Amino acid sequence: MKKVFALVDCNNFYASCERLFRPELNNQPIVVLSNNDGCVIARSNEVKALGVKMGDPYFKLKDLLAKHHVHVFSSNYALYGDLSCRVMTILQQMEPEVEIYSIDEAFVSLPYTPGKLHTDYARSLKEKVRRCVGIPVAMGIGPTKTLAKVANRLAKKNAQYGGVFDITDSNQIDELLARCDVEDVWGIGRQSGRKLRMRGILTARDLRDADEVWIRKNLTVTGLRTVMELRGVSCLPLELAPPDKKSIVSSKSFGRPVSSLADMKEAVATYLSTAAEKLRSQGSAAGAIQVFISTNVFNVNQPQHTQSMMASLPQPSAYTPHLLKAAMHCLEGIFRSGYLYKKAGVMLTEIVSSGQQQINMFGPVSAEKPELMQAIDRINRKWGRQTVQIAAAGLAKPWKMVQAHTSPAYTTNWSELPIVNATS
Amino acid sequence: MIETGQKYTLGSSISEIYGVEQKSRVSLPLYSCGVSAGFPSPADDYIGQQLDLNDLLVRNPAATFFVRTAGDSMTGVGINDNDLLVVDRSLEPAHGKIIIAAINGELTVKRLVKTGTSCRLEAENPNYPPIEITEDLSCITWGVVTSVIHQFR
Structure with a gap:
């Protein structure tokens, strides 16, 4: 049976989450800031209308936001994560094939009905999510993922579509693609966008009709795939089971600069704990660990130091004390006193599934206590982080x-x- | 330590060694009756049935939220100050249901009364007058209350 793809995308997701339990904020301007209250990562429509852009630094906007009585929120990932999970669950209850693409987007595969719009059914899905979770979504439908993305954009940008647009059998597809800038096509990054523009390929329509040989040579097979998808040939199937992460990173900027090794050790230990918990939750173990530290690169008057160090573990492990030992070894190797550090992070790599670990023949086999880790993870899930x-x-x-x-x-x-x- | 559950083949007189499988744990229900040799427990067939409050209180987890009350306007129906309410957003806010509504932007618990022509929100306490839902009033139904949990402190 032929299928079409629907891209379900939560509108201004983080802002919508903040509004759910504060209905008085409906139609009020809202911004959500990144970790450490650094920059804007979500805006309600009212804030978009003020000209605030994604990634704008908060300190530069403070006056503007105050002047327009904008409600400012730090990011609350506990809330966003839970509401995201509820949205995805509702979609999965309604449809068997759902690919969770990001915290606020999912691809859903729907049966194709020739010559008929899929908008009625899409609207019922949209309404179900709104009623059950309280999060508004927009839906774009197309014969390929890339076209579903284009349709989703159109659904959001044009109020008359009521948040749902089906591009599948549209007889206006040429015009619609001609109105879509080439950089806005899914999978076209800034660099490819520049190359395409130089070549005179300015819109999604130009890209669809571009020369395959040139595309393959200049944008590799990935670019060619995008071209085929714009032509309605599906090259990107739904990924129903996301692959396990190949590396896990936990890294954050500090609230204030850190200059002592003791404070730095605490921070690295905290990030490591977070990364190790993620590692265990996907049933994996890490074979190597990397620690990196950095001063504030924007603070040009301060002495700068950025360095990272990697250590291999004697055997892959998901046991926090063993990972911690390796992390502290790395940190002590790279830390220099006399610098004001702004950021640190931990990366777990060479990840294998817990069952398929090789036992090291020569290295010491130190006792791990997986039950202890399980108990800690359970407690922290139940009673809150840390x-x-x-x-x-x-x-x-x-x-x-x-x-x-x-x-x-x-x-x-x-x-x-x-x-x-x-x-x- | 030998990798669990794996088979090791050796060349000498011992042909195979099996590691001990210790990965999975089975928790068995506690038998409440003593073991009497020779006579099987008549409850054997029923072991394994346990009660989970979630089954009773939460029909649709993705649409269920918990909220806490502040105030005494619903005491007549057994909802007291600081009680926990189970709210199911997937249910239709029908006549007579206890609902959460956003009245002028504030989440409020009320009974929904629909008559032929009008709609009003009633408190369950004579001290609070009913609120007619009119054009002027901003009122959005938020969810339907399915249970109240009152914990003694």
């Missing part, structure tokens, strides 16, 4: 990120539930 943690991660965490505007973890913490009024 309820139980390794002592090396510290308690006061003076280096911790600034998140001055975080909303409650409404759906994931018993003590932060939304309050409903019973006084009127």
Whole structure:
């Protein structure tokens, strides 16, 4: 049976999440800031209208946002993650084939009905998500993922479509593609966009009709795939089971500069714990670990130091104490006193599935306690991050990120539930 | 330590060694009756059935939210101050249901009363008058309350 793809995309997802338990914020301007309140990562339509761009640094916007009474939120990933999971669950309840593409996007495969728009059914899906989770979504439908993305853009940009657009059998496809800039085509990055523009390929339509040989030579087979997809030939199937991550990174900027090794060790231990928990949650073990530290590169008057170091583990491990030992070894190797560090991070690599670890013939086989790790992960899932943690991660965490505007973890913490009024 | 569950083949007199499988754990229900030799427990067929409050209280997990109340306007129906409400957004806000509504932007718990021509939100406490839903009032239904959990402190 022939299928079409629908791209379901949550509208201004983080802003919509913040509004769910604060209905008074509907139609009010909202921005959500990145970790450490650094820059803008989500905007409600009202804020987009003010000309605020994604990635704009918060400190430059403070006056503008205050002037327009914009509600500012630090990112609350506990809330966004939970609501994302609910949206995806509803989609999976309605349709058997759903690819979770990102925190706020999913591809859904729908049966193709020739000559008929799929918009009615899409609208019922959209309404179901809105009612059950309270998050508004837009849907674009097309014969390929790339065209579904184009359709989704059209659904969002044109109010008259009511958030759903089907490009599958459109007789206006030439015009629609001609109105889409080539950089806005899914899979075309900034660099490819520049190459295409130099060649006179300015729109999605130009790209669809481009010379295959030239595309293959200049944008590789990936670019050619995009061209075929624009022509309606599906080259990118749904990925129903996401592949396990090949590397896991946990890294953040500090709330204030860190100059002591003791504070730095706490920070690295904390990031390591987070990464190790992710590693265990996908049932893997890491064969190597990399630690990196960096001063503030924008602060040109300060002495600069950026370095990383990698260490192999005697055998792949997901056991926090063993990973920690390796991480501390790396950190001690690269840390220099006399610098104001702004950022640190941990990367776990050479990831293998826990079952397929090779036992090292010569290295010491030190005892691991997987049950202990399981117990810690369970407790932290139930009672919140860092309820139980390794002592090396510290308690006061003076280096911790600034998140001055975080909303409650409404759906994931018993003590932060939304309050409903019973006084009127 | 020998990798669990794996078979090792050796060349000498011992042909095979099996590692001990210790990975999976099976938790068995506690038998409440003593073991009486020779007579099987009549409850044997029923072991394994356990009660999970989620089955009773949460029909559609993806659409279910917990909220806490503040105030006494719903005491008549057994919803007290600081109680926990189970709210299912997937249900139709029908006549007579206890619902959460956003009234002028504030989440509020009320009983929904639909008559032929009008709609109003009633408190369950004589001290609070009903609220007619009119054009002027911004009122959006948020979800349907399915249970109240009152914990004694």
